[in-house]
Amino acid sequence: MLKEKVQKSLNQQMNAEFYSSYLYLAMSAYFESDNFSGIAKWMKIQSQEEYSHAMKFYNYLLQAAGKINLSLIEAPKVGWNSAEEVFQDTVKHEQKITKSIYDLVDLAAEEKDHATNIFLQWFVTEQVEEEATAMKILDRIKLIGENKNGLFYLDHELGKRGASN
Numbered sequence: 001m002l003k004e005k006v007q008k009s010l011n012q013q014m015n016a017e018f019y020s021s022y023l024y025l026a027m028s029a030y031f032e033s034d035n036f037s038g039i040a041k042w043m044k045i046q047s048q049e050e051y052s053h054a055m056k057f058y059n060y061l062l063q064a065a066g067k068i069n070l071s072l073i074e075a076p077k078v079g080w081n082s083a084e085e086v087f088q089d090t091v092k093h094e095q096k097i098t099k100s101i102y103d104l105v106d107l108a109a110e111e112k113d114h115a116t117n118i119f120l121q122w123f124v125t126e127q128v129e130e131e132a133t134a135m136k137i138l139d140r141i142k143l144i145g146e147n148k149n150g151l152f153y154l155d156h157e158l159g160k161r162g163a164s165n
């Protein structure tokens with residue numbers, strides 16, 4: 001049986017993952033409207049991945065006989081000024097998510113909820129990858145600077161992302 005506090009925080013994290021999915025979909029739309037269809041595809045897959053993260057929380061809550069609380073999903077911002085700004089937001093967002101996962105791990109430990117703690121370990125590892133990937137793309141965009149060819153090359157490369165990555 002999940003403790004009330006743990007159940008509430010798992011539901012909040014589920015909402016945060018749905019928001020992540022929303023955010024990356026908004027970013028995908030931004031790149032699509034700017035004709036960077038490769039980065040748009042990368043972002044759309046990222047959005048789907050975040051949806052699957054939310055569903056991991058959903059399934060865990062059900063399995064642990066918890067209550068699902070689907071709450072309002074915040075609307076992400078609509079436009080960005082540059083690819084660099086998008087990836088700056090992405091890095092910041094992933095850092096925020098990492099912090100909320102860590103807080104959740106701390107709570108599970110405090111509440112001696114070992115099962116939830118183990119469930120969360122996958123997300124701890126995943127966040128290392130999420131932050132590293134976003135940071136790497138941001139660094140490349142900074143290197144590219146105003147060079148349009150560089151950005152088109154990056155677009156081509158990110159467009160190769162497969163759904164399982």
Ligand SMILES: [Fe+2]
Pocket residue numbers: 017020049050053097
């Ligand atoms: Fe996530």
Ligand SMILES: [Fe+2]
Pocket residue numbers: 020050094097130
């Ligand atoms: Fe993420």
